[in-house]
Amino acid sequence: MTMAAMLVASSIIFGGCGDDKNQQQAQMPKAQVKAMKVIRRDTPLASEYAGHLVGTEEVKVQSKVSGNVVEKYIVGGQFVEQGQLLYQIDSRQYNSAVLRAQADLAQAEAVLQQSVATYNNSLIDLQRNEKLFEESAIPEQTVTTQAATVRANEATCAANEAAIYACQAALRTAQENLDDTKIYAPMSGQLGVDDVSVGTFASAGQTTLVTIGAPDPIFVQFSISESDYLHFMTVQNMQSEHNPIDVTITLADGKEYPFGGRIVEVDRELANSTGSLIMKAIFPNPSGLLMPGMFARVKLTGEIIPNAVLVPQRSVQQLLGKSFVMVVGKENKSEARTVELGDQVGSYFVVKSGINQNDTVVVEGLTNLREGVELAVTTVTPGEMGFTLANVTSTYNADAGLNAPNKNPNAPDNLRGK
Missing domain, CATH: 1.10.287 (Helix Hairpins)
Structure with missing residues (x-):
């Protein structure tokens, strides 16, 4: 970009100068904007990954003897108890x-x-x-x-x-x-729909009669980069039951699952083709809502930044490789502040420098807004604008068993602990 072009671009944001500037401002009406106070709070950093659900236990039921199936006592998809009769071989x-x-x-x-x-x-x-x-x-x-x-x-x-x-x-x-010749369920769980019909010839140790999977708890499997792994390991052992890394998932419908989980398995090596590391987190599934094969977006929340300064992402503008926000300055006039951005947290950016907790940033009405313009400010709250930080979910405690109550008041009735 030429110097002339840069000067023109800068004038759009930061306005003119001298008497012409004052005359223009006197003639211009107040700019209607919405603004909110900068947030300052201890903020956990989160990273998101694509994952999918896999069963914690899955057994392919096969006959130990060969013969035709003469009786069938189950239907695909039903829940069975360990020791329940499934099939009869001739x-x-x-x-x-x-x-x-x-x-x-x-x-x-x-x-x-x-x-x-x-x-x-x-x-x-x-x-x-x-x-x-x-x-x-x-x-x-x-x-x-x-x-x-x-x-x-x-x-x-x-x-x-x-x-x-x-x-x-x-x-x-x-x-x-x-x-x-009597085939019993080796474990309690839900049957797949791959169940064979009466008359099928079952070869010993080869023919799968039906598949049984344990629905609760369930794994979510995902991959993280080498750098992310090293980052989280500096926080604490990822597989420790007492680690500070919260694991939450969002399902394909965009809703966050009301139970939290914890990491229980980390692969021993990085994948040669991708350089990523496969991990598994375990989640309670008391209602059976989660099913193997479902998509899930995994969020790992670990390190906490103390007293982080946060501004909404929509308040940040880019110009000439720089980031800036408009704040409500003296005499209710717009004032541009160059900021150094850190991590993204929900609807916000962490700001390393450029503003402080006493500033009020413009979040709506930024189009063609220049510096030094008198503002008609409507103060809004994060809730009114739909801005969110990381949601809080109940954390799965393996020692409390599979039926640990969910204390999240936003959970559906059938998932909420009493």
């Missing part, structure tokens, strides 16, 4: 396997009994032969042969006893397979 072949295993066990027990009897008889014969040998009634070879028979019968008994153990194990396996 049990005929598994029932037959149990009967075969029982028969095999009974046969093995009979064989063992017979081998024990044979062993006992051979042992009696050995004892008799030993007495006869002592009386020289039989040769030593007869005793030796009988002793070998006893040892062989003893080994047969041991083998038959091992066969019983094998049959018992086979029976337990067959009974477990039969029991596994």
Whole structure:
């Protein structure tokens, strides 16, 4: 931009000078503006990130045995309790396997009994032969042969006893397979709508019959930059239950969720492609309003600036790379102030320098307003103008359980603690 152009631009804001200026002001009517006092207060800084909701627990229910689904006791989307019966797999072949295993066990027990009897008889014969040998009634070879028979019968008994153990194990396996034809809920939660129908062939460990997810609590997953991570870590450990970082979310309808959360998981490394860090915060979900896959805008509120000077964003104007505001000066005339801006907080900017808490800034009527113009001021409040700072929500306390009451008076009735 040329020097001439800069001078012209400056004159629009800061007006003329000398007698011409005074004559123009005398002829001009008062400029109608709205203005408000500068705010000074301890102000928390907040950062926002795009995120989505994910379940804290999710189980894909699969059958341990293969077979056709013959009974279905649930419908997709319903809530179930842990241990509730969901499906029945065709049990005929598994029932037959149990009967075969029982028969095999009974046969093995009979064989063992017979081998024990044979062993006992051979042992009696050995004892008799030993007495006869002592009386020289039989040769030593007869005793030796009988002793070998006893040892062989003893080994047969041991083998038959091992066969019983094998049959018992086979029976337990067959009974477990039969029991596994009944599919129970492994956890309490809400079913997905991916539930299979009666007649579906379920392959053991492969076919997902239905998905169960725990709705309360729920995670919100989001990514932050490396610099933001380092900034928040200087405040305090982000995963500490006692950290000062408040976590709130705004849903797709633009409404802020009435419960606050806390960060519970931080990835161990930055993503190579984006340089960002994945994090998870946990939120209570007693009404089931939040669902996995929903969009959420995550706000992290951490560091507090003591006695921060705040001006509404709409009061700030830009010119030639500088930021300035119009204040109500002496004799109710407009006065331009160059300001150094800090962080954005809600509807406001933090001002590092240029104005003080006693100033009144113009928030409406700035179009073509020049410096030195007499003002007709209507004083307004932040509420009248719709200006807001960070909203306060109840913070989730994991130690208080999932049903911790929400003390936010603005929460819907079905989410507000009693």
